[in-house]
Amino acid sequence: MSENGVPNDDMPDSQQPPSWGPAYHDRDLDALLSGDAGNIPVVLRPVESTLAALRAAPSRRELSEEAAARAAFRAIVQRRVPWAPPAEQGIVTADTLILPPAIGPAERLLTPADRRTPRHRRRRGGGGWGGHRSVIALTSVAAAAVIVIAVAVTGGLPGSVGQTFGGHPTGAAASSAGTGRTQNSLEGTGVSHPTPPAAVSSAGSAPASVSPSAATSPTTFCRELFEPLGRQNRTMWGALLRQLTQLAGGRDKIRSYCFRYLSSDFAQAPGSYPAFPFGGYPGGPGDRGNNGAPNPGSGHSGGNQSAGDPHPGTGEPAPSTGPGASAADTHPSTDTHPQY
Amino acid sequence: MFAVLWRDANPALTRYLRVLAPEAAEDIAAETWVSVLRGLVTFTGDETSWRAWLFTTARRRFLDQARHLRRHPVEPLDDIGSAQVPTAPDAAQLAMDNIATDSAIALLSKLPEQQAQVIMLRVVAGLDTDVIAEILGTTAGNVRVAAHRGLRKLETLLSAGGVSSRAGVTL
Numbered sequence: 001m002s003e004n005g006v007p008n009d010d011m012p013d014s015q016q017p018p019s020w021g022p023a024y025h026d027r028d029l030d031a032l033l034s035g036d037a038g039n040i041p042v043v044l045r046p047v048e049s050t051l052a053a054l055r056a057a058p059s060r061r062e063l064s065e066e067a068a069a070r071a072a073f074r075a076i077v078q079r080r081v082p083w084a085p086p087a088e089q090g091i092v093t094a095d096t097l098i099l100p101p102a103i104g105p106a107e108r109l110l111t112p113a114d115r116r117t118p119r120h121r122r123r124r125g126g127g128g129w130g131g132h133r134s135v136i137a138l139t140s141v142a143a144a145a146v147i148v149i150a151v152a153v154t155g156g157l158p159g160s161v162g163q164t165f166g167g168h169p170t171g172a173a174a175s176s177a178g179t180g181r182t183q184n185s186l187e188g189t190g191v192s193h194p195t196p197p198a199a200v201s202s203a204g205s206a207p208a209s210v211s212p213s214a215a216t217s218p219t220t221f222c223r224e225l226f227e228p229l230g231r232q233n234r235t236m237w238g239a240l241l242r243q244l245t246q247l248a249g250g251r252d253k254i255r256s257y258c259f260r261y262l263s264s265d266f267a268q269a270p271g272s273y274p275a276f277p278f279g280g281y282p283g284g285p286g287d288r289g290n291n292g293a294p295n296p297g298s299g300h301s302g303g304n305q306s307a308g309d310p311h312p313g314t315g316e317p318a319p320s321t322g323p324g325a326s327a328a329d330t331h332p333s334t335d336t337h338p339q340y
Numbered sequence: 341m342f343a344v345l346w347r348d349a350n351p352a353l354t355r356y357l358r359v360l361a362p363e364a365a366e367d368i369a370a371e372t373w374v375s376v377l378r379g380l381v382t383f384t385g386d387e388t389s390w391r392a393w394l395f396t397t398a399r400r401r402f403l404d405q406a407r408h409l410r411r412h413p414v415e416p417l418d419d420i421g422s423a424q425v426p427t428a429p430d431a432a433q434l435a436m437d438n439i440a441t442d443s444a445i446a447l448l449s450k451l452p453e454q455q456a457q458v459i460m461l462r463v464v465a466g467l468d469t470d471v472i473a474e475i476l477g478t479t480a481g482n483v484r485v486a487a488h489r490g491l492r493k494l495e496t497l498l499s500a501g502g503v504s505s506r507a508g509v510t511l
Binding site: 026033043047051053054055056059066073076 | 441
């Protein structure tokens with residue numbers, strides 16, 4: 001008994017009425033969320049029913065747009081249109097304006113123009129035609145520089161280029177004599193005897209680096225070397241001298257080397273050939289001969305003029321070249337380039 | 341294949357979006373499917389990953405739509421008086437009268453957004469706490485707390501309509 005006359009165990013305060021405490025616990029809520037509603041409190045029955053309604057099978061209305069979704073799927077997969085209007089629903093009339101859904105910028109179908117790297121992120125000169133263009137430009141500049149240097153060293157443009165731009169007759173002769181294909185088409189290349197074709201010359205032992213006009217023959221070199229000095233500058237003459245020095249095997253052998261090629265010329269016009277520049281040859285040093293005579297387009301001053309060639313400047317071979325023709329025709333080394 | 345996926349996921353997706361945006365749920369669902377289809381060929385994962393991806397996309401589309409509405413608010417042309425607004429029975433009463441999906445969705449729409457999202461993703465999408473936390477950008481503990489609070493709120497709403505009772509004691 002307590003002081004109030006009530007036994008202590010008569011009204012225990014450990015027992016509370018059901019409405020006083022929490023009606024459910026967290027584990028009951030977890031059971032609701034997981035769908036295991038077997039032992040949930042009664043108070044949560046309405047909530048359980050609500051959640052069950054959310055899990056209910058789809059209604060017919062919710063599946064009514066399947067055809068439209070399929071059409072959109074096909075359209076998207078085939079990449080034809082970003083979004084197909086729901087024409088299957090029957091609610092779209094001809095007067096209905098169908099606007100595509102507001103798709104975010106990141107969700108748009110990217111066009112090739114969109115896929116390009118933004119301008120501020122593109123690499124300059126990296127890959128593509130930009131790199132090729134730069135390489136081509138550099139190559140062109142390098143080629144132009146080489147041409148300019150070659151002109152500066154040799155003092156003139158070689159071959160037909162020199163004839164075109166500089167009017168140099170010896171260049172024209174060298175070019176036409178070296179290329180049998182163009183020999184007949186050039187005027188003023190009065191070569192009195194057949195010159196070896198380019199193939200023969202290039203097949204010889206003369207290296208390609210010997211001269212800028214590697215296709216020319218030793219005959220041409222020798223003729224150009226013996227060209228009157230008034231018609232060629234010393235720079236070009238020096239280049240020819242170096243080339244013939246290499247071909248002949250030495251500077252002192254140039255005369256004998258060229259004599260073999262030019263013997264026919266000497267035979268037909270012995271007195272008219274210009275002087276050998278560095279002396280010792282008939283005519284002597286400083287002997288300009290008839291170097292002042294006009295000789296338009298001819299490789300040398302002899303040959304055609306003295307022979308009365310009816311086809312001046314055509315470079316026609318031996319038949320009309322007069323007495324020296326036989327020597328020229330039988331010249332052995334025009335067809336077989338000497339091996340040095 | 342697409343039809344199977346759509347039939348399986350679209351009802352849950354629509355219900356989820358109807359809780360978040362009742363007015364634009366269908367549009368957002370369509371945008372969600374468009375977004376999903378573009379990346380479907382590159383998707384790898386199991387069913388849970390697929391559902392997580394789908395509802396993540398749906399939530400992002402919902403956020404985009406909400407952002408768009410904030411920038412371009414829609415104003416009615418004519419003001420409608422409160423007397424002209426069609427009234428509906430109380431959501432809780434509807435839920436008790438007819439436990440239908442629409443009523444349940446309407447009831448969940450009364451919950452705070454995060455609580456409603458958690459309950460829908462857990463119940464409708466069938467995702468676990470960790471995945472939901474990843475989708476919502478929060479922790480699993482917060483997801484669990486939000487779910488419990490949402491259920492308590494739901495129970496309170498139902499009880500406020502005189503539906504529920506506590507062990508037979510009418511409040």
